[in-house]
Each structure stands twice: as structure tokens, then as C-alpha cells.
Amino acid sequence: MIEAVELSKRYGAKTAVDGISFSVKPGRVTGFLGPNGAGKSTTMRMIVGLDNPSGGDVRVNGKHYAQHSAPLREVGALLDAKAVHTKRSAYNHLRAMAATHGIPNSRVKEVIDMTGLGPVAKKRVGGFSLGMGQRLGIACALLGDPHTVILDEPVNGLDPEGVQWVRHLAKGLASEGRTVFLSSHLMSEMALTADHLIVIGRGRIIADAPISEILDGHGHSRARVRTDRPGELVRALAADGVSSQHLEPELLEITGADSRRIAEVALARQILIYELTPLQASLEDAYMQLTSDEVEYHSHTLTQTSDTAGSKEGK
Amino acid sequence: MAHTATAPAPGNAETPHGTTRGSGVNFGRVLKSEWIKVTTVPSTVILLSCTLIVMVGLAALAAWGISTAQGSMAAMAEQDPQMAAQMEAQGGMDAAALTVPSSGFIFGQLLIASLAVVLIASEWATGMIRSTMVAVPKRIPALLAKNLVIAVIAFVIGTASAFISYFISQPILAVEDLDFAITTDGVLLSIINTGAALALIAVLAMSIGTLLRNTAGSIVTIIGFLFVLPILIVTLLSNLADWIPDAARFLPDAGATQMIAPEIADDAFNQWQGALVLGGWALVLLVISLIVTKQRDV
Structure with missing residues (x-):
């Protein structure tokens, strides 16, 4: 003790x-x-x-x-x-x-x-x-x-x-x-x-x-979902705090809903899901969020680099 | 690889860990730990061997020099009766011969001081001091044990060197009939005090090493204190005021010189007073180093 x-x-x-x-x-x-x-x-x-x-x-x-x-x-x-x-x-x-x-x-x-x-x-x-x-x-x-x-x-x-x-x-x-x-x-x-x-x-x-x-309290559950009807699934999940990102035509990354909730929603709407992977970095997110104001030595990403990265993600 | 942390310790359920085996820190145990530390680094063995060899070697050289000087003086005296009378009055080189067993002290003290500094300052340099202070968080027992270990080593090495020096120098001195019995007044005391003075020098050096926490800086400070300062005072400052040469008798180096002397001049400090001077310096520095270490962040 x-x-x-x-x-x-x-x-x-x-x-x-x-x-x-x-x-x-x-x-x-x-x-x-x-x-x-x-x-x-x-x-x-x-x-x-x-x-x-x-x-x-x-x-x-x-x-x-x-x-x-x-x-x-x-x-x-x-x-x-x-x-x-x-x-x-x-x-x-x-x-x-x-x-x-x-x-x-x-x-x-x-x-x-x-x-x-x-x-x-x-x-x-x-x-x-x-x-x-x-x-x-x-x-x-x-x-x-x-x-x-x-x-x-x-x-x-x-x-x-x-x-x-x-x-x-x-x-x-x-x-x-x-x-x-x-x-x-x-x-x-x-x-x-x-x-x-x-x-x-x-x-x-x-x-x-x-x-x-x-x-x-602090981490946002994230999951990667493959489905043949991504648009419908995103609409069905649309609720406060849930956001999604299209990574590929049939691949979504959903933030703010855990795997079980996603599966329930998909089942209710009869949407086929052929991959559902909870993403493990959640403590990292929680930690970054908790310490973002408290870090003594910040590393600053070069503006140009982050722009390039952003445009790639947004394709 | 074992995943269990510890072999299950026998004992009652109330105190499942730790306290079931043996007990805690005491001075004897800390002393043993410091002894293990001293004997398990190569620098100790190297420096101690050097000290012994250098001290005995210097004594042998001193004996040879005295013996040669006596020889040439005797040769001169044969041609010059006035010189012969003068030598007769002074007792020739007899007094100088008595100092031979302790003559290695001047360099021996430098090597022992270096060893004492290295033992403590290397703990700071390597970070070992943090392990030491975590094991003995009251800190003072650890430092006292370290001082005691180096003092005992210095005493043994110093006394042994002086004894060996005595026996090695006798045949050399005998060439000019300068040899003397170990029972001659002041000789045995001088031999033992060579060890005792080295022990006090070791404590003084370790205290400076503890305060400065840096090997090079400590050794420079000690050389300045023991060798340079006395020369400075005698050659440059002694004419400035009457009290300066008088005060110089209270320097550690002057104390050590009186402490190991086989014969004492009429107006000089005797061996015990010399020991008090050197011991006083060692004690004061030791106490300061203990107080500072107790309060300092490690």
C-alpha cells in the first residue's frame, strides 16, 4: 500500500x-x-x-x-x-x-x-x-x-x-x-x-x-466493418456521437458505437456484414485526449505533410 | 522462464512476504555489503598493490640515498677534521635513517586518497549510489561503513608497507652502519602511525569525494589541500605575518608529518598533537559530508 x-x-x-x-x-x-x-x-x-x-x-x-x-x-x-x-x-x-x-x-x-x-x-x-x-x-x-x-x-x-x-x-x-x-x-x-x-x-x-x-469515459469505441450496403448501415447507426468514414467502397470505420451495437443494428435491418473488427487503440485515444493539454514536449506535424495525408484519406 | 515471482516463502498468512526471512538493516550488515563492494571492483586491488609497491620502493630509495650521503660525508670528514667534528655533534645521518620506514607516506597518501575518492565518487558516476541509498535509506550507516572499510584498509596497507620498508631498508642502511633496531625509541610508533595517518587521510579524502561527487574534482581538491597549499604558505605567505607559519602547523599535511615522525623537534607538535590536527580535519569533513548527504536528493 x-x-x-x-x-x-x-x-x-x-x-x-x-x-x-x-x-x-x-x-x-x-x-x-x-x-x-x-x-x-x-x-x-x-x-x-x-x-x-x-x-x-x-x-x-x-x-x-x-x-x-x-x-x-x-x-x-x-x-x-x-x-x-x-x-x-x-x-x-x-x-x-x-x-x-x-x-x-x-x-x-x-x-x-x-x-x-x-x-x-x-x-x-x-x-x-x-x-x-x-x-x-x-x-x-x-x-x-x-x-x-x-x-x-x-x-x-x-x-x-x-x-x-x-x-x-x-x-x-x-x-x-x-x-x-x-x-x-x-x-x-x-x-x-x-x-x-x-x-x-x-x-x-x-x-x-x-x-x-x-x-x-474517454475512449471512443471504434470498429471496422465490411458490408455490401454501407450507406444503409451508416444511416441506421446515425445517432449522437456515432461517426463513420468510408475507407473503401465496402469498408467503413465506425467511431462511437461498439461492435455489439453495430451487429444488433445490422441484424435488425437484415444488412449483411462480412467483417466486424473492434479496433484496439482505444486506450491510446483516451490517453491522448487526457494528456493533450499536459504534454510538455509537443511534436508538431509539418503543415504540408498533414495536408497531403488529409487529401489521401479523403479520396 | 519462471513466471512466478518468488518461491513461496514459509510463514504465516498475516505477513506473507518479506518479513518471514531474516530481519533488517544493521551496521554489521551494511559493513559487510561495503566490504563486498570494495573487494569486487578491480580498481581497489590495482590501487592497493600500487600503494604497497610505491611506499616500499620509496623507502628503499630513501635508505639508499641516506646511506650514500653518509658515505660521501664520511669520505669528506676524513680529509676535514672540522667537518668530522660537526658531523659528530649532529649524529650524522642517524636521525634521517629513522624516518625511512615512514618515508613512503608522502606518495602513499596520494594513492590512498585517490582510492577513497574513487570508491565514493564512482557510485555517483555510475548511479550505484541510488541502489545504495534505497537499500540503506537512512544513508549515514552506509557512508560510515564505507569510511570505516577504507580506513581499515588504509591502516593495514600503511602499517604493512612501513614494516616491510623497515626490514628492506636495514641491509641497505647497514652498509654505512646506519641500521637500527625496531625497538629504537619512536620507530614502532612511527610505523604504526604511518598506517593510522593513512586511515585519517582516507576518511578526509572520502569526505571530500562525498561532498563533490566527482572523481577528478575531488582529487584536484585533495592535491591542492595536502600538497599545494602547504608549499604556497611556506614559500609565499610565511613572511607576510608572524601568525601564518604558526597557523600552517594546523594544516592536515603538517599534522600528518608530525604524526609519523620518529623524533620530534623541541618546539613542534608531538605525534599525538599531530594526530589531533589531522584527525580533527578528517572528523569535521566527515561530519559535514554526513549532514549534506542526509539532506541531499540522490
């Missing part, structure tokens, strides 16, 4: 985290989603006491992180995959970390096996790929078999197999009743992993809700 109350962090004139309050509960994966520079890492660093808050308070299992007598057994954190001396081997790094809590070497070997680091455990960390660095960071986070696991951008640099492994790991930890707090700027990853989402932008919390609620 992580509880933040009015937590703030200012660096000079810049406010990185602006009075946020939230709680991360055990038994589920809580995603911490936001664009780069939104304050995710700063918040996580304050949770484990690396940064002192400028205001407010954050506690883990009822105490400040530093007040726990066995912090690594309370909280395991991956904050920065490269927080390791580059000339030391992964095994020795874990051994040194474990020694602070009297964690036996058998546990060190356990987390090495668990994270698939076995073949490189005796090599210097300096030569590790980003993915191997992430695995070492995760191994370190799991050393103390902690109640609460905090992972900052854990899938960065991982290959698809590694991404899937982190997903299973996070869900597995939550199913054992642990508190899992996971940050990412990748909404697609969050959609697959998290049960609950805290969305942050420019140091403020924009949304704090179960993932399904965020999708319902």
Missing part, C-alpha cells in the same frame, strides 16, 4: 510534481501513465526517499520508506536500470545489496534464475544491454521478497519475450496479494498489464480509476 498526500517536488522555479494525492492498493497492478517529463520518476523516487518532497507526504505500508527497519523487504524498486557500478558483476552487485539485509546467497541465485540472468551473472554490468540491465534491476527489486514492488518503465529496452515476461511477473505479483506500481509512457502496454490506472501530466493527476472506466 502506497499513500501520497499533497505530494510536491519543485526544482527551483520548476514544479515537477504538483500536490498529488493517490493510493496504490495491494492485490492489483496499478499503472502510472504519463508523457515524458510528467513527474512519474520523480514521484517514484520520493516514494523510496531518494528525493525529499518539497511538500506533502508519501508513505509505504504506513511509514516513510526510510523508517522501515528492513526497507528492501517492504519495497522492491526498479528506478533506474543503470544504478549499478559498471565494473562490478551482476552477481556481486546483488550480493552486496543482499548483504545489507542479511539476505542469503541462495536468494541471490534464486532471483538470478528468475530473471534469466544466469548466463551473464558473472560478467561486468558495464557490458550489459539495456534489456539485461532491466532484468538486473528487476532482480534487485525482488531480492527482499517485498510486499510492494515499484517498477519505473520496466519494459524499456526489453525484447518481446522480455516484455511478456514483465507482464506476467507484474500480474503474478499482484495475484499473490502484493502492491504493484508500474510506470510507463506506453498505453498499449498498460492496457495489457494494469488493472487500475493513475494518469499524470505536468505533475498533476489527470485520472485515477480502473482501466475499464477510463476506457468507457
Whole structure:
């Protein structure tokens, strides 16, 4: 259980985290989603006491992180995959970390096996790929078999197999009743992993809700439909919030109605549908909509390019 | 690949994770962790071997130089009775010979200071410090343990070097009858204090490294502090006012010199006063580095 109350962090004139309050509960994966520079890492660093808050308070299992007598057994954190001396081997790094809590070497070997680091455990960390660095960071986070696991951008640099492994790991930890707090700027990853989402932008919390609620509230369901009578189907669906786009003569993209409603309408009118595909990018839409005003670093599409793209779509 | 996070920990249902195995952080454990850290990077071994070799080598050179000087002076004295009388009065090179075991200190301190700086500043350079501070969030035990580890290493290396230097230099000094017993007044103390002074230098250096968080900057600062500042004061500033040479006795370098001296001039600080001067600097810098680190964002 992580509880933040009015937590703030200012660096000079810049406010990185602006009075946020939230709680991360055990038994589920809580995603911490936001664009780069939104304050995710700063918040996580304050949770484990690396940064002192400028205001407010954050506690883990009822105490400040530093007040726990066995912090690594309370909280395991991956904050920065490269927080390791580059000339030391992964095994020795874990051994040194474990020694602070009297964690036996058998546990060190356990987390090495668990994270698939076995073949490189005796090599210097300096030569590790980003993915191997992430695995070492995760191994370190799991050393103390902690109640609460905090992972900052854990899938960065991982290959698809590694991404899937982190997903299973996070869900597995939550199913054992642990508190899992996971940050990412990748909404697609969050959609697959998290049960609950805290969305942050420019140091403020924009949304704090179960993932399904965020999708319902902000995402527009979209579906791709192939039918031999597109015009009739569009007219039949015409209602508030439903819009459609002709992509090909018999291919429509419908926004604002879910697949089931489209199928019901088509059935009622006896319209033949030979493809009906729900489009998965809905969390992305919700996220873009939520954070559109809060993104710190906007990329601007060149006007000319977007004109060209528009004319192609409109053909 | 295992998908389950952990092997099921034995224990009751109330505290299913973590607390079932062993307990938490204590100073002994942090000390062990710091010991593992020091012994698992190659720079430690390289710098410590260099320190030992350089200190013993310098002592051997010093013994050879003293022995040669004594030889040429004796040759001159045979032709010049006035010089012979003068040498008799001063006791020849006997006093200089006594300083041979500790003569490696001047370079030994530079290498030990570098090691101390590297140990702490490399943690900042690599980001390791964040792992350290997450494991020991009270921070001060981690820094104290690191200081203690480097101090003990410096003491052992310094004392061992001085002992080896003593035994290696005796045959060289014996050529001119300058050899002396280890039980000679002040010699054993000088040998042990070579290690003790290196330990204090290590703490001073690690504290500066902790404050500056940067290897190159810290080493330059230490060289300035230990080597350049004393020269500057003696050569340029000492004539400006009477109190300046007096105050220069309170510099860490002057303290170390008195601390390792086998014989003390009448008006100079003795070994214990020298130790107080150097120890005072080390302690003050250590306390500042602890206070700053406790409050700083890592």
C-alpha cells in the first residue's frame, strides 16, 4: 500500500510534481501513465526517499520508506536500470545489496534464475544491454521478497519475450496479494498489464480509476466493418456521437458505437456484414485526449505533410 | 522462464512476504555489503598493490640515498677534521635513517586518497549510489561503513608497507652502519602511525569525494589541500605575518608529518598533537559530508 498526500517536488522555479494525492492498493497492478517529463520518476523516487518532497507526504505500508527497519523487504524498486557500478558483476552487485539485509546467497541465485540472468551473472554490468540491465534491476527489486514492488518503465529496452515476461511477473505479483506500481509512457502496454490506472501530466493527476472506466469515459469505441450496403448501415447507426468514414467502397470505420451495437443494428435491418473488427487503440485515444493539454514536449506535424495525408484519406 | 515471482516463502498468512526471512538493516550488515563492494571492483586491488609497491620502493630509495650521503660525508670528514667534528655533534645521518620506514607516506597518501575518492565518487558516476541509498535509506550507516572499510584498509596497507620498508631498508642502511633496531625509541610508533595517518587521510579524502561527487574534482581538491597549499604558505605567505607559519602547523599535511615522525623537534607538535590536527580535519569533513548527504536528493 502506497499513500501520497499533497505530494510536491519543485526544482527551483520548476514544479515537477504538483500536490498529488493517490493510493496504490495491494492485490492489483496499478499503472502510472504519463508523457515524458510528467513527474512519474520523480514521484517514484520520493516514494523510496531518494528525493525529499518539497511538500506533502508519501508513505509505504504506513511509514516513510526510510523508517522501515528492513526497507528492501517492504519495497522492491526498479528506478533506474543503470544504478549499478559498471565494473562490478551482476552477481556481486546483488550480493552486496543482499548483504545489507542479511539476505542469503541462495536468494541471490534464486532471483538470478528468475530473471534469466544466469548466463551473464558473472560478467561486468558495464557490458550489459539495456534489456539485461532491466532484468538486473528487476532482480534487485525482488531480492527482499517485498510486499510492494515499484517498477519505473520496466519494459524499456526489453525484447518481446522480455516484455511478456514483465507482464506476467507484474500480474503474478499482484495475484499473490502484493502492491504493484508500474510506470510507463506506453498505453498499449498498460492496457495489457494494469488493472487500475493513475494518469499524470505536468505533475498533476489527470485520472485515477480502473482501466475499464477510463476506457468507457474517454475512449471512443471504434470498429471496422465490411458490408455490401454501407450507406444503409451508416444511416441506421446515425445517432449522437456515432461517426463513420468510408475507407473503401465496402469498408467503413465506425467511431462511437461498439461492435455489439453495430451487429444488433445490422441484424435488425437484415444488412449483411462480412467483417466486424473492434479496433484496439482505444486506450491510446483516451490517453491522448487526457494528456493533450499536459504534454510538455509537443511534436508538431509539418503543415504540408498533414495536408497531403488529409487529401489521401479523403479520396 | 519462471513466471512466478518468488518461491513461496514459509510463514504465516498475516505477513506473507518479506518479513518471514531474516530481519533488517544493521551496521554489521551494511559493513559487510561495503566490504563486498570494495573487494569486487578491480580498481581497489590495482590501487592497493600500487600503494604497497610505491611506499616500499620509496623507502628503499630513501635508505639508499641516506646511506650514500653518509658515505660521501664520511669520505669528506676524513680529509676535514672540522667537518668530522660537526658531523659528530649532529649524529650524522642517524636521525634521517629513522624516518625511512615512514618515508613512503608522502606518495602513499596520494594513492590512498585517490582510492577513497574513487570508491565514493564512482557510485555517483555510475548511479550505484541510488541502489545504495534505497537499500540503506537512512544513508549515514552506509557512508560510515564505507569510511570505516577504507580506513581499515588504509591502516593495514600503511602499517604493512612501513614494516616491510623497515626490514628492506636495514641491509641497505647497514652498509654505512646506519641500521637500527625496531625497538629504537619512536620507530614502532612511527610505523604504526604511518598506517593510522593513512586511515585519517582516507576518511578526509572520502569526505571530500562525498561532498563533490566527482572523481577528478575531488582529487584536484585533495592535491591542492595536502600538497599545494602547504608549499604556497611556506614559500609565499610565511613572511607576510608572524601568525601564518604558526597557523600552517594546523594544516592536515603538517599534522600528518608530525604524526609519523620518529623524533620530534623541541618546539613542534608531538605525534599525538599531530594526530589531533589531522584527525580533527578528517572528523569535521566527515561530519559535514554526513549532514549534506542526509539532506541531499540522490
